[in-house]
Amino acid sequence: MERIDFLKLESWYKERHEKKISGRYITFSKIKPLIENLPEAFPVKEVGRSFLNIPIYKITAGKGKTKILLWSQMHGNETSGTKALFDLFKFLNDPEEMRSVRDQILNNCTLIFIPLLNPDGAEVFTRVNAQKIDLNRDAVDLKTPESNVLRGVLADIDPEYCFNLHDQRSLFTTGNPGKNATISFLAPSEGEDRVVTEGRKETMKVISSMYSLLKMCIAGRIGRYTDEFYPTATGDNFQKDGYHTILIESGHYKDDYNRENSRKFTFTAILQGIYSIATELQDVDYKDYFKIPENTKKHFDLILKGINLNGKAIDAGFRFKEELMENGQIQLIPEIAETGDLSTYIADKTIYNKEHFFKDQAELIAYIKKYTRIL
Ligand SMILES: [Zn+2]
Incomplete structure (x- = not known):
């Protein structure tokens, strides 16, 4: 396995990542012009339509023997992976920089992308x-056209590896004392017993290689997701069927509600993941996967410290609910998540306000509305 030179990649990213899409709200109409402008070396094919008849595209790159399938935004409001994939297209199209990384990937692998599944x-x-169905719980029933598209492409190309790209909420932390889990990984279980099968070991090797690079840039902000088995989840079923499926959860970074930082690190992780596959994984120890600290849930977007709620001194923790506004902006509305002693939690913003008296929760909720933000 070879590792990318992070400093070189960092300077490439700064100058040349895909600047035409950004922010939290990414839709088909935003990615369509980018897909139409891809060069001929990246053939595009419509592989199906959504329930409301929006096209779903498959994009192919490279001509190597190892096939890798990557899809994003199976959950419609989890957009970091889509942005990262368009950064990756830019990288793979760049004739100038980091040529050997790109050539090894495109000569040794065939990459198949579905950049917006939902x-x-x-x-x-x-x-x-x-249809109000969670595609990530539809891997067995296949009640949605979108899950059928994914299954169809999977059966058609029969990849060795899959990358399943998601976003996780800002509540997730990692390490002790906790920091935001900016990137979390999972090698999904194949059954309730969570046995480390040969297939999972392969998945863990890819994750270990991504971890070895990410540690250099976001040490302490990388987490490992619970490997509890979900019998109807996509990753678990694909892994069970023999496809090495790497789950990446892009998470929060301080004050990065547009997820542009996690987008960059998602791109970095994916690129290292496919580069490690392209340059062979024999020398990677799958056990390094277990060195990644497990995710915890220790973050609030906002904490009010030491307030007086109906005569009791307490802390109140809030998390933002993301709501789409008519003009396409996202509104972050603080909602009360927990009250009590929150001294072991971290927050993006902590407000000390001992003067404040709230006679009940309703008054507190009304007060906190002024911290609503618009992205
Ligand atoms: Zn998700």
Whole structure:
């Protein structure tokens, strides 16, 4: 396995990543012109339509023997992976820089991308599709056209590796004392017993290589997701069927509600992941996967410290609910998540306000509305 020179990549990213899309709200109409402008070396094919008849595209790059399938935004409001994939297209198209990384990838691998699997959910900024079904719980029933598209492409190309790209909420932390889990990984279980099978070991090797690079840039902000088995989840089922499926959860970075930082690190992780596959994984120890600290849930977007709620001195923790506004902006509305002693939690913003008296929760909720933000 070879590792990318992070400093070189960092300077490439600064200058040349895909600047035509950004922010939290990414829809089909935003990515369509970018897809139409891809060079001929990246053939595009419509592989199906969403429930509301929006096209779903497959993009292919490279001509190597190892096939890798990557898809993003299976949950419509989880957009970091889509942005990262368009950064990757820029990188793979760049004739100048880091040529050997790009050549090894494109000569040794064939990459197949589905950059927006749930366009209907993306449009209205929901996790679920237009039938209100969570695609990540539809891997067995296949009740949605979108899950059938993914299954169809999987059966058609029969990849060795899959990258399943998601976003996780800002509540997730990692390490002790906790920091935001900016990137989390999972090698999904194949059954309730969570046995480390040969297939999972392969997945863990890819994750270990990504971890070895990310540690250099976001040490202490990388987490490992629970490997509890979800019998109807996509990753778990694909892994069970013999496809090495790497789950990446792009998470929060301080004050980065547009997820532009996690987008960059998601791109970095994916690039290292496919580069390690392209340059062979024999020398990677799968056990390094277990050195990644497990995710915890220790972050609030906002904490009010030491307030007086109906005569009791307490802390109150809030998390933002993301809501799509009519003009396409995202509104972050603080919602009360927990009250009590929150001294072991971290927050983006901590407000000390001993003067404040709230006679009940309703008054507190009304007060906190002034911290609503618009992205
Ligand atoms: Zn998700």
